[in-house]
Amino acid sequence: MDPVLAIVLICVALLLGILGTFFVMQFVTNGKVKTAEKSSKQILRDAEIKAERITKNAEIDAKQTAFEMKQNAQNEIRQMKQEIQLAQNKLDAREDAIDARDNALVQKENSLDRKNEILTQKIEANDKKSEELDKKIDAIISELEKVSGMSVKEAHIS
Numbered sequence: 518m519d520p521v522l523a524i525v526l527i528c529v530a531l532l533l534g535i536l537g538t539f540f541v542m543q544f545v546t547n548g549k550v551k552t553a554e555k556s557s558k559q560i561l562r563d564a565e566i567k568a569e570r571i572t573k574n575a576e577i578d579a580k581q582t583a584f585e586m587k588q589n590a591q592n593e594i595r596q597m598k599q600e601i602q603l604a605q606n607k608l609d610a611r612e613d614a615i616d617a618r619d620n621a622l623v624q625k626e627n628s629l630d631r632k633n634e635i636l637t638q639k640i641e642a643n644d645k646k647s648e649e650l651d652k653k654i655d656a657i658i659s660e661l662e663k664v665s666g667m668s669v670k671e672a673h674i675s
Contacts, residue, residue: 662668
């Protein structure tokens with residue numbers, strides 16, 4: 518073979534090798550880029566799904582926590598209402614007892630007032646009877662003095 522032909526063939530082969538290598542590298546690089554893009558998109562989708570799951574779980578946890586806090590608050594309110602009701606019942610019972618004592622004292626006072634009034638009337642009646650008796654005694658003594666002709670002092674002396 519002719520050395521020029523051999524050089525041309527080598528140059529053509531070298532050029533074909535370079536072009537082939539370029540195209541293979543381009544194909545491999547494009548494949549890697551596409552694979553990297555697919556991989557990054559998949560990673561991104563997976564991250565979005567994971568973020569959604571985390572967000573949903575966080576929302577569920579927050580709702581659960583809020584529900585539990587609400588239940589606890591309602592239980593505390595219910596317990597406080599029971600304690601207040603118990604205290605109110607005790608106060609009502611004390612008030613009823615005081616009212617009963619007050620009523621009893623009023624009845625005793627009224628009874629004593631009636632008895633006092635009756636006693637006052639009896640004393641007044643006795644005073645009137647005593648006055649009447651004193652008048653009758655004085656009248657009888659006067660009558661006896663007239664009949665006997667002596668006074669009480671004279672009758673005592675004799």
